[in-house]
Amino acid sequence: MKLRIVLIALGIALAGGGYSVIDLSMTRASAPADPVTFSDQVVRIFQRNCQTCHHPGDIAPFSLMTYEEAAPWADSIRSKTASRTMPPWKPVGGCGEFANTRGLTDEEIATIGEWVATGALEGNPADLPEPLVFDDGWKLGVPDVELRTVQTGYRVPASATSDIYRCFTIPTNFDADRFITAVEVAPSNRKIVHHVILYIDTTGVSVSLDQQDPGPGYTSFGGPGFATVGTLGGWAPGAPPQVLRDGTGYLVPKGARIVAQVHYKPNGQDEVDTTSIALKFARSPVYQDVIILPIINQDFTIPANARDFPVTASFTLPPLVDVKIEYVAPHMHLLGREMQITARNLVTGERKCLIYIDDWDSHWQGSYRYVEPLAIPGATVFELTARYDNSELNHNQPSIPPVDVSWGEKTTDEMCIGFLGLTIDAEHREPSAPILSEVRVQGSKLVVEGADIRPGSLITVDGELVRDTRVKSRRKALSKSAWASAIPAGVTVRIQVLNPDGAASPEFLFAR
Numbered sequence: 001m002k003l004r005i006v007l008i009a010l011g012i013a014l015a016g017g018g019y020s021v022i023d024l025s026m027t028r029a030s031a032p033a034d035p036v037t038f039s040d041q042v043v044r045i046f047q048r049n050c051q052t053c054h055h056p057g058d059i060a061p062f063s064l065m066t067y068e069e070a071a072p073w074a075d076s077i078r079s080k081t082a083s084r085t086m087p088p089w090k091p092v093g094g095c096g097e098f099a100n101t102r103g104l105t106d107e108e109i110a111t112i113g114e115w116v117a118t119g120a121l122e123g124n125p126a127d128l129p130e131p132l133v134f135d136d137g138w139k140l141g142v143p144d145v146e147l148r149t150v151q152t153g154y155r156v157p158a159s160a161t162s163d164i165y166r167c168f169t170i171p172t173n174f175d176a177d178r179f180i181t182a183v184e185v186a187p188s189n190r191k192i193v194h195h196v197i198l199y200i201d202t203t204g205v206s207v208s209l210d211q212q213d214p215g216p217g218y219t220s221f222g223g224p225g226f227a228t229v230g231t232l233g234g235w236a237p238g239a240p241p242q243v244l245r246d247g248t249g250y251l252v253p254k255g256a257r258i259v260a261q262v263h264y265k266p267n268g269q270d271e272v273d274t275t276s277i278a279l280k281f282a283r284s285p286v287y288q289d290v291i292i293l294p295i296i297n298q299d300f301t302i303p304a305n306a307r308d309f310p311v312t313a314s315f316t317l318p319p320l321v322d323v324k325i326e327y328v329a330p331h332m333h334l335l336g337r338e339m340q341i342t343a344r345n346l347v348t349g350e351r352k353c354l355i356y357i358d359d360w361d362s363h364w365q366g367s368y369r370y371v372e373p374l375a376i377p378g379a380t381v382f383e384l385t386a387r388y389d390n391s392e393l394n395h396n397q398p399s400i401p402p403v404d405v406s407w408g409e410k411t412t413d414e415m416c417i418g419f420l421g422l423t424i425d426a427e428h429r430e431p432s433a434p435i436l437s438e439v440r441v442q443g444s445k446l447v448v449e450g451a452d453i454r455p456g457s458l459i460t461v462d463g464e465l466v467r468d469t470r471v472k473s474r475r476k477a478l479s480k481s482a483w484a485s486a487i488p489a490g491v492t493v494r495i496q497v498l499n500p501d502g503a504a505s506p507e508f509l510f511a512r
């Protein structure tokens with residue numbers, strides 16, 4: 001079945017609401033046991049839930065690694081955890097089951113409350129667990145491609161007072177359409193990077209936008225400023241690398257650029273950041289590409305002073321077009337307060353709640369990946385309801401006095417989009433079937449011959465890419481020199497050809 005859903009952009013979201021009141025008298029119901037201490041109980045809660053952001057050099061304003069660092073914040077820690085503001089997590093429970101959900105249990109909140117109430121004691125350092133180590137290495141291992149937003153670093157000056165949304169356009173130089181199956185984002189300066197969204201630009205418009213704006217990159221608060229054919233997802237502090245499900249991938253067309261929109265939060269100091277992006281090529285056939293379906297309304301006006309103004313959007317899947325939703329990313333600007341997306345089946349009437357955020361904060365943008373992809377049958381309507389507060393009571397209100405607000409890219413404009421990252425069940429790309437019939441050294445070159453060797457293929461030696469692979473025809477590829485260090489004389493190695501759709505040839509044993 002041939003179906004191309006219109007693709008546009010991807011926005012992002014993340015962090016916590018809902019209040020629970022802790023009755024401290026309940027938490028020590030049993031006989032007075034040993035007091036709760038940092039070294040024994042509390043640091044273990046911080047390791048599980050807080051330290052990914054609260055360690056030196058990362059986004060949170062202070063570290064929760066050691067007693068000395070944490071103790072001065074005890075009261076604030078108690079109130080932010082009791083109110084469930086920390087750890088930041090926006091989706092309301094019971095609507096969508098997301099991977100990497102953050103949140104404390106009632107018991108953990110009570111333990112922290114009791115620790116603070118009894119004097120925030122250190123306890124015996126002998127009780128401390130092994131400290132967590134945060135290194136800056138790639139969690140995905142060696143990347144197949146590493147991209148950088150800027151070579152020299154982007155400066156966020158001490159004088160900057162408002163958030164900066166900077167787009168960096170980066171060539172991929174892929175010589176063929178290529179499937180990406182894993183993405184990791186690493187800001188060099190985690191203190192100021194609040195989120196990153198990766199867009200795919202096949203138009204080249206990002207280059208002229210960059211040229212029109214002095215300094216590296218260009219500023220764009222809303223989308224990236226061009227009609228994107230897709231995204232490579234997004235990143236927010238504490239997010240693990242994205243690893244796509246087997247058989248699925250992001251398609252990056254030949255010659256496309258990746259545009260990284262980086263949201264910088266100035267902190268009153270001179271800061272410099274280069275954000276790096278690691279990509280992994282598909283190593284097994286990709287049958288379905290992960291595409292972005294925006295549930296979107298661009299035609300609305302939120303009247304000045306409206307306290308609770310609803311904007312709706314919907315999209316109906318045609319009958320027989322069954323999909324699997326991998327992730328959801330709501331997107332609004334500063335006036336947004338709530339967003340809910342549900343899927344209603346037009347035949348059975350069955351409803352599924354995809355996501356509900358009741359305490360929107362545009363500072364915490366994230367995309368939320370489902371633990372298991374949501375299977376949604378055709379003839380289902382996605383219904384989105386967003387609510388906006390355009391009054392002076394909204395503490396994010398950018399216009400005093402408030403003015404009528406419509407769709408637009410500026411901070412003072414609004415957006416109403418729920419991006420769904422999904423695959424279409426009926427899509428089944430026929431994988432290529434490369435095969436090797438001969439491997440030989442010819443002069444100083446390694447030459448492989450066979451069949452169905454596609455443009456953009458790479459030779460692999462014991463699974464490692466030979467990066468200077470050149471494809472000469474469907475039957476032949478070669479490496480001029482990079483192969484030599486990968487194949488020591490007299491050692492038998494496994495040679496394969498890896499096509500850009502992820503299909504690899506059977507192994508060919510070779511020794512020189």
Ligand code: HEC
Nearest residue numbers: 049050053059060061073076077080081086087088237238
């Ligand atoms: C995803 C990153 C992240 C995680 C995880 C996280 N925090 Fe935070 N925390 C932040 C950031 C960033 C701030 C600064 C305020 C903001 O931007 O919301 C903050 C602020 C705070 C504050 C408020 C400081 C003040 O100014 O009063 C406290 C207290 C706090 N965090 C405690 C915790 C605790 C306790 C945990 C774990 C239970 C935790 N945080 C987990 C990122 C995080």
